Amino acid sequence: MSEQIAHTQPVLAVRNLSKIYQDSALEVAVLQGIDLDINPGERVAIVGASGAGKSSLLQIMAGLDKPTEGEVWLAGKCFSAMGERPRGFWRNKHLGFVYQAHHLLPEFSALTNVAMPLLIRREPRAQAEQKAAELLAAVGLANRATHRPGELSGGERQRVAIARALVTRPSVVLADEPTGNLDTKTSDAVFALLMELNEQTGAAVVLVTHDMNLAGRMERTLTIADGRIE
Numbered sequence: 001m002s003e004q005i006a007h008t009q010p011v012l013a014v015r016n017l018s019k020i021y022q023d024s025a026l027e028v029a030v031l032q033g034i035d036l037d038i039n040p041g042e043r044v045a046i047v048g049a050s051g052a053g054k055s056s057l058l059q060i061m062a063g064l065d066k067p068t069e070g071e072v073w074l075a076g077k078c079f080s081a082m083g084e085r086p087r088g089f090w091r092n093k094h095l096g097f098v099y100q101a102h103h104l105l106p107e108f109s110a111l112t113n114v115a116m117p118l119l120i121r122r123e124p125r126a127q128a129e130q131k132a133a134e135l136l137a138a139v140g141l142a143n144r145a146t147h148r149p150g151e152l153s154g155g156e157r158q159r160v161a162i163a164r165a166l167v168t169r170p171s172v173v174l175a176d177e178p179t180g181n182l183d184t185k186t187s188d189a190v191f192a193l194l195m196e197l198n199e200q201t202g203a204a205v206v207l208v209t210h211d212m213n214l215a216g217r218m219e220r221t222l223t224i225a226d227g228r229i230e
């Protein structure tokens with residue numbers, strides 16, 4: 001019974017979330033009273049005009065920014081109320097993030113970049129690199145392990161970024177326009193990879209995209225407009 005309850009609990013929940021940016025005298029209310037549940041293994045698209053607040057929402061959901069009001073619950077804990085260090089720990093344990101620009105560390109190899117979240121949580125290097133090698137193979141880049149980001153194509157860099165987001169086996173992956181800088185063919189391949197890893201690992205995927213074609217291939221599409229989810 002308790003297992004059943006645990007199973008139906010959302011992996012990520014947003015409650016009455018508002019975000020107001022304060023620029024000197026000017027207040028910009030970007031998000032207003034957002035409520036949102038992401039269930040285990042679910043595939044959700046978030047769409048909306050440029051400036052609608054999609055990135056703001058994702059950053060707050062990832063605990064990378066604080067809401068002005070409201071709560072974010074991740075894996076059963078009120079994430080947004082935690083201090084910086086426990087929040088970082090909880091994020092590392094349960095959440096993967098893929099940015100529009102890959103945000104890989106230029107001085108490190110693809111393998112070390114993918115292993116980084118595990119090294120941060122102090123896993124032994126050999127074990128971290130073993131897991132990183134498995135993920136690099138899963139994204140089709142086993143033969144690029146020693147390459148630095150500058151030696152990879154845009155699509156390859158995004159695949160490394162996806163491997164890095166999934167190496168910790170997170171319960172949810174947030175991706176902010178991960179295919180936004182890619183051509184259509186590469187974008188399709190990166191999207192297919194995300195969907196494949198969603199099936200293999202059971203990680204829920206929240207994808208911000210401009211591409212209505214990609215959004216249409218998710219289970220659910222949420223539209224942000226005027227600070228709210230329509």
Ligand SMILES: Nc1ncnc2c1ncn2[C@@H]1O[C@H](COP(=O)(O)OP(=O)(O)O)[C@@H](O)[C@H]1O
Nearest residue numbers: 021023028030049050051052053054055056057
């Ligand atoms: N750090 C910030 N300070 C002030 N305003 C911001 C900040 N970040 C974003 N904004 C503003 O909030 C709005 C939403 O931005 P964003 O979340 O990036 O939208 P989207 O990702 O949907 O394009 C925009 O008007 C943007 O200018």
Ligand SMILES: [Mg+2]
Nearest residue numbers: 054055056176
């Ligand atoms: Mg954005």
